[in-house]
Structures are given as C-alpha cells and as structure tokens.
Amino acid sequence: MKNIVVINGHPDKESFNSAIAQTYVTSALYLGLHVRYIAIGELDFNPNLAFGYRQRMELEPDLIKALEDLKWSHHQVWIHPLWWLGMPAIMKGFFDRLFLPGITFKSNKGGSSEGLLTDKTARIITTAGDLSIDMYEETYKSSGLVQLKKGILEYCGVSSIENNFIGPLYELTEKDRKEWIERLKSLPKIDAMQESLL
Template identity: 50%
Template sequence: MKNILILNGHPDKKSINFALAEAYYKGAVEAGATVSLIHIGDLIFNPNLAFGYQQRMELEPDLLASLEKIKAADHLVWVHPVWWGGMPALMKGFIDRLFLPGIAFRYRENSVWWDKLFSEKTARIITTLDQPAWYYRLFFGRPSVNQLKKSILQFCGISPVKITYVGIIKKSTQKQRIKWVNEIHKLGSSLR
C-alpha cells in the first residue's frame, strides 16, 4: 500500500482546510494506506531562508522529522488556501527550508540542468478558493497551483501532480462544507 503524507498549510485549526486534511487522512487510513499528517502551523521553525542557498541553515527538530516523512512518502497531499494568489507564508517558508539543493534536487556542475531527487513520488494539491476555480484559472492564471505544481513539485521530479479545487469558501453553507469534506474523504479512500 501507499505511504501518504498530508501537509496542511492553513494555520487555523478551525479552518475548512484543517477539516479537509483530516478527512483525507481518515479516508486513506480506512483504505489501508500508511498515512502521516503534518499541520505546518504546529511546527516550530524559522521560515526564513536567511542565507539563500549560499549557506545551509541547521534544520530544527520539527523540520528534520518532516523531512524524514517527506522522504518516506510515495504520495504527498498538499492542502492549502489561496491567499493573495499564493500559498500561506508559513507553508512557503516550510518549502524554502526543506526543498533544498542536495535534498529535493541537485544542480549539475557547468550545466543549466538539474537532477530531480523526488522522482519516485506523486502528489495532489487540494486548494480552497474564495472564487470559482474557472475564474482563478482564466483571470489570474492559477499562480499558487503553478508555483507549487510546476516550480516546486515537478521541478523536484514529483509527477503526476493532480489538482482538486474546493470553493467558493466565503459564501459556503455548513451543508456545502460537509459535502466537500465527504468528497475529500472519498478521495483519500481512493488513495489518489
């Protein structure tokens, strides 16, 4: 069975993102997968890559534990809201600190090419929106999805990366939220 890691990028435990991450977790466990769940907002670490790639910062214990889970996972599930067209700052800082040269990819000497060190993994992005998904794609070009899917995950070799949009959140009813949670539970139980 798959080893799945769910990464929740929303810091608020009362958010729909938290409920979606938990629903996927429960579905995947029921399907027999080995599943871990990281709520990035619960981790203690400096999200600032203070020296860029010029000097390696020592990874805090929470980041070291997260890195081991990422390395062990066959499938990564990223759950996050879209804020100002992108992902939450803490989630971006988590990625900046862990998806480093020598860990997630390796530059080739005297070349514009690189080695993708996470090429045995697949991923799904579950993202919540306060606008229709078609509007986010058509008028904004879906920047958070492009950044996470293309510029981060596929850059490191993770493929395929599938997308699930959930929304419109701000105008949703309790009944609609329960429906979305149930849909994500089913998605988790299908191990995709």
C-alpha cells in the same frame, strides 16, 4: 500497502483546510493505508531563509522529521488556502527552508537541475475565499497551482500530480461544506487505485 503523507499548509488548526486534511487522513486509514500528517503551522522552525543559498542553516528537529516523512511517502497530499494568489507565508517558508539543493533537488553542470523526490506522486487541494474556479483559471492562470505543482513539486521530481479546487468558500453554507467533506472522503481510494497503493 504504500505510504501517504498529508501536509496541511493552513496555519489555523481550526480551519476548513484542517477539516479537509483530517477527512483525508481518516479515510486513508480506513482503507488500511499508512498515513503520516504534517501540520506546517504547528511546526517549530524559522521560516526565513536568512542567507539564501549562500550559507546553509541548520534544520530544526521538526523540519528533519518532516523531511523524513516526505521521503518515506509514496504519495503526497498538499492542502492549502489561496492567499494573495499563492500559499500562506508559513507554507512558503517551509519550502524555502526544507526544499534545498542536495535535499530535494540537485544542480548539475551546465545549469540544469535534477529532482530528488522521484517515484512520488501527489495531489494538491486548494481552497479560495472569494475566487471561482473559472476566475482562478482564466483571469489568474492558476497562479498558486503553477507555483506549487510546476515550480516546486515537479521541479523536485514528483510526478502524476492531481489537483482539486474548492471555492469560493465565502459562498458556501455549512451544508455545502459538509457536502464537500463527504465528496473528499473518496479521494484516498481514487489516489490509491490510480497509483496502485493498495
């Protein structure tokens, strides 16, 4: 049995994203997988990288624990809403503060870089309030997915990244949302089988 960490990037613990996260966690535990949960909005940390890369800020205890969970994991599940075609500010601050040189990647001579989160896979679940998947992909070129998948996770060595898009949420009825939750219950088994986590 392998390790899965579920990371919820929505700052509101009553959000649909939180329901998605809890559904994944519960379903994974039912399969006997080892699961840890990070609710970024509930962590106590300064999301502002005040000095850029010029001066290292000391990591708060919650960030140290989150880093431990990320390193412990074999598979990561990132869940977030699409706000202004990207992730919420608190989630971006999480990456700014924690995904640092020497921690999740290292810079080599000559300007190249090397990811330090190798041997890890991921799934990204994105929700959007008023965007359809066609508009997201065709008009906005999957901007948030490119940022998280290409610009952060793959850059830091994570591979085999799957993604799901749910939207537009404003058009979903309560029945639609419940149906989505039922469909999402199968994801841990799919992830476990694909990555041989069981």
